[in-house]
Amino acid sequence: MTAAIDHVAGLASMLSHPFMRNAFVAGTGIGACCGLVGYFVVLRGQLFTGDALSHVALTGALAALAAGVDLRLGLFGATIAVGVGMGLLGRSARADDVVIGSVFAWMMGLGVLFLSIYATGGSGANGTAGVSVLFGSILGLSATASWTAALVGAGVCLAIVAVARPLLFASVDEAVAAAAGVPIRLLGIAFLGLVGVTAAETTEAVGALLLLGLLAAPAAAAHRLTTRPGRGIAVSTALAVGSVWAGLALSYAAPSLPPSFSIIAVATSLFVLAQALPAKTRAF
């Protein structure tokens, strides 16, 4: 009983810290857009593209650091440009695995270059900024930054919802969708652009190296739990937002766990649980 009261009090005190409130605000927007976008990324089998974009985010951010401009300029600029570029290059707006792999292997090389320029740039205190690009710093967001992140997240969600129906059609059966007059190529390119925005956005929260988890795990769990698209999208979004919230709470309760680790750990556990459910309980 007292333990329960302690927990409620603990939750209240958690939200009394401005940095935790900011983290929840940003995390909700980021979780929602990861869940939504992730559902389609998994459906379209484009996780490797998401993986590549996460490393592009890393390189973009390091380039911005090396050049001394705003981090977000590099992040969003690089991911959106490469996302759209991959859409343009690929056959029917889906780039080939090996092409993606080759481009992003080189991107990582560029990232190393920028890191070394930045590290030797003498601006001093600077391993930390690099590490926060790699692994995120959701607890370090300012109020403005977190509301911006929430708004961008909401914008991405709205854009996805707006194209959800044709995008679903194009993802499930490309040929029939094309015959029915759906502009599949344009949709594919726009979608990859949105994945780019999501990648840049999520980098701020859990870091370039971990954002793939937030894209993949909740969405894959949702695909496992239901085959009905409407439900799947809702479940995926709810699981992603839930992972962020639970992860933040977990890290608050156990400060030795970095929040990005907790968030990914919760998302992965949900994925494993969904895999472990016996087939009957699934809505197949």
Add this chain to the structure above:
Amino acid sequence: MIAGGILSYPFMVNAFEAGTIVAVVCGAMGWFMVLRRQTFAGHTLAVVGFPGAAGAILLGISAGIGYVAFCAGAALIIGAAAGTAESPSYQDESALIGTVQAMALALGFLFVGLYHGNLTGLTGLLFGSFLGITRGQVAALLLIGSGAMIALGLIGRRLLYASVDPDVAGAAGLPVRALAIGFLVLLGIAVAEACQITGSLLVFALLVLPPATAQVITGRPAIGIGIGILLGVAVTWAGLVAAFYSPYPPGFYITTFGFGAYVVARVARGINGRRSRAPTAAAAAAGP
């Protein structure tokens, strides 16, 4: 002779020897990885080494053990789970791979945090320390590298068959699934060795760039593997030499030269107007 100056430094000799071994193993392993369209799995195995090493350092055991344990472990998870799902589709498999990768990296971050290690250690694990290789590491690399190459040589012919046409190979009695898992584990071990030298993030470049270039040039397996290995070695040597004479890291030069070769090969093929003659399990797997 230019090389004389460079090779008078023992650390450069070690870097050249280690780089050559890594490039040879990656060239051969990568050729099959590219053929099987398992670049995502390969990349994941490469980054999984990072938490392995971080965890081993946290526990106070050799980082090498951590690398091998995590990479081989992840290979088993991916290989085992990929075949057991009722609908073993590319979707399911890639979702699993993505989740394994993110979870592994998150663990690595946790381990580094718990260790209160310094940040240079972290970038070393991720981006490698090409120029700080010891004699012992070169010897270990040679041992494990040649082991992996011998194993690959033993299963190579059957693996090729199973990669190009899994259905027919299965019908002919080949253990397609065991071959797939075996290859992933071999890849994991090879990558675990390589990423101690190149770092988790860059080993992928040597795995994918030279073999992808080789498959653009020729579809013939033996020649393709040979070209992949030669290109890998050439790119690594050139990268090390360039890095020696400039302030920028070898990883940057190696990936850039590798990518340059790939682009040149693609452009040249485009000009020749020939169709890809890469073995075409590829075409099937790359489908919609």
